[in-house]
Amino acid sequence: MLADKQQAIFQRCSSMSLTLLLQGLAIGLVNGALYILTALGLTLIYGILHIVNFAHGEVFMLGAMLVYVVYVLWEWPLLAALPAIALTAAVVGWLVERGIFRRLRGQWLQLLVATVGVSLIIQSLSWLVFGAQEKNVPSILPGVLVAWGIRMPYERLAAAGIAMCMVAALYAVVYKTRSGLAMRAIEEDEETARMLGIDTDKVAGLAVALGFALAAMGGVFVAPIYSINPGMGLEAILMSFIIIIIGGLGNITGTLVAGLFIGVVQSMGALLLGAESAHVLVFVVMIAVLIFRPQGLMGKL
């Protein structure tokens, strides 16, 4: 039985043309970039404040919903819609930090459950306000790029590109600006940072605002690729969890590497072994990382 299955897989692999395999790889890399886009906000908030923001997936969904409302229903121009959504998410994040995270500083269990509460509130409100019908944002960049026999829709390429820009931008902010320096300081040692005159409250607020904005932007750029419904948050956070477990909590490089890695594993796995096996494969990788390197591929324990 097993030998037959192995034969079948081998036959399948060898019968697949190089183009097919390359297409699979391309799909994997682009999907990986989309995963990075999805997970980045979660990484930032954990990285700076050591808070696992369970509401992350719902903010992602909110970004997608808002782009539907603002860009499609209200017909705002894209250049106005994007900053508006980012700003809204940032404000929500800042309010959440101020009203909830700050109150629960130090009580990690309560804090975690509070983020679960926030996610449930956002989710149920979205179902009630936006309704259950799936919504669609028309392609901003329709068309497919065909190069060397490989096809890739422009929309996805653009989103992948934006993902990379965001990673770069985040690096720049965290490592090259004063606010970023302040963030890294409070991550390292909050007491000392405060003693050195850093307004830790303000910096925490900024970090969460930025994290929420990143999550929402992720939703915005993924929206035209798939359809939108209020339930998409759960899937987003599950994927984000998997990425940060594998990449390392709070580690930007880890998110980058893990995102691309999982994207490719899923895509090539589905191509060569079938969708079910690919699904299992991702979990296997996750277990392996948790057992052999629990801090993630790039993390420090």
Add this chain to the structure above:
Amino acid sequence: MALVLMPAVATTYWMHIAIVVLLNITYTVALFSVLRMGYLSLGHAGFIALGAYTCVVLTVRLDISPWWGILGAGVMSGTVAWGLGAMTMRLRGIYFSLAIFAFGEIVVAFFRAFDWFGGPSGIANVPRPVFFGHALNDHFSFYWLVLCMSLFFMALLYRLQYTRYGATLLTLKTEASERLAQSVGIDAARLKTATFALSCAVVGTMGAVHAQYLMFINPQVFTFLTSTDLLIYAMVGGVSHFWGPVLGAGLLTLLGEQLFSAGYWKTLVYALVLMVVILSLPGGLVSLLDRVRDKWFSNLRN
């Protein structure tokens, strides 16, 4: 006492509610025994599912008596939890939680993947136990089973808290105090793993009972959302006391059943209740009762 008298006066529907409430209370109390140690399990539902599936497979696929099914469920969950615990309890805080979360997802995906376990559609016609010739096929008789098992486990976990074993567990709450405990010769690792295993054995056993109640199991019955539900019950009730989780689970399950047809409204109300309690009463509802009790006593004294 009310619990014992209920079947005499209540309708079948209330029996259904009572059964669900008791199941949730037991799950939450078991989760609490892990929370007390300073560990957050985000995948307890995975162990409930493990127990449920073990029982179903034993009774439906292997034709073993449902009583052994229940026992087998507990043994399976407990053993797997012991192994998992041994591997993961050295991870602190969020890493442990994510590992257990991963486990929960994997368990469900595993049962989903194979037809022998029913695959995505699950297994139906799960048999119920037969008590001295009388099959527990209606809500009333099944209630007795659920009641006895819940009370047994609750009593067990309650008493354990007040033994030396239980008190020792409190010392493991933070890393620093754990190290201190170890320095006086307490085998922290063994203790933690044992507690985790016990907690999972309890939820696994009740999971089996739950599956027998539904007479059905499939991968969607116990998910990550179930784990978060249990967490919410514990937090709303309060994690400073044993009675906190009991209160939280009982209250919220009843509330949930009442708001049943409301779908999203139910989730919204749950979440708002949760936020209000967490922000204003970090000790949970049970701390409110404490305050009331203290005030009452101080009034008596005066």
Add this chain to the structure above:
Amino acid sequence: MKFVSIASGLMAACLALATQAHAQESFKIGNLSPLSGPAAAFGIGINRGIELAAEDVGTFQVAGKSYKLEVVPYDTSLDPGKTVAALNRAVLNDNVKYGFILGAAVHGAVLPIIRQNGFFDIFMGAAGKEVTNAENPTVFRFMASSDQLYYTFTPEIYKKLNIKRVAFMGPNNDLGRSDVKVLKEIATRLKGQGVEFVGEELVELNAKDFQASLLRLLAKNPDVIDTNASPTGTVGLIAKQARELGYKGYFISSTAVLEAKALVNVAGKGADNIVAYRIWSAAPTKLYDQIAERHQAKYKEATLGTVWEAYAATRWVVEAVQKAGTFDTKKVAEQLANSTFQFHPYGPASWGGDKTYGARRQIQTPLPASIIKDGVWTPLDVRMGTLE
């Protein structure tokens, strides 16, 4: 004096209202379907179908007493655990004996309860023999089943569109798996026509990215990708992603809610050449149009897919109850199975399935086939056979 007269006036009014309320009993019809979540359109459509039918039925007589219809909704989110809880509540607490239960996947859990209580199940869901069989006399499938579509419709469609290489992409659940099985059987039967089953991909039910699986399938060069068991949104995404990968063939789907606009929104030009059963591009009866107009006027949006079937089911069941003269579900089931109905929006309706399922519990109505051309549904001239 004035006070007394006002008070007595109020009392009289209250008394009148009270007796009025008692004069009319309600015939409760449960709706156990997703009312929230991605599949909510199905459940909400059923609610509305019942409401519209209630308007037309008004107050009716059963064995001398008058009744009016009352909908009792239960949100199941298509989850078996919740459906079990809902059915328990309906039967044990709310005294509901008749109801719509949506979802083939949830039926495994509820069939024992249905049998135990003789609950009259207006079943809306595909599946086949697992639900519709001689052991479930009070379960009636009020919509076309996948096997029915496969056995009687699909071969005609293949012939018409000159389809030879057949592939399947669907969810990895009961429905998907049984559809693949039947599809393979059909392909074998049609070997003489040159039809060949070339590949299948079973994916996660809620998956959104099918590119890798599609790639695998497209390597086998299919003429049609059968997406029968997938919900609307998924069909749209599959079509979009397949076109992006260069696929130029057909898709077939039998999902209940398949607005061309919804598909075009997702897939743009790629939605062309999607073939569907059960989508009427031109109204089959005046009643169909009337219901669509009333729905638009009352709910301010286009008619949801399940509305027509729910309307018909409600009216037909009420008619059967009246003819049987009792609410006893077994007797009503007998009456219903042997009747025909003239008020189904699709046309004259009857029951079949004696041979295929061992029980006459499968609705038979005229059904269309349509294909999307230039973003709108156009009729495909294919006749559907009757199920034995």
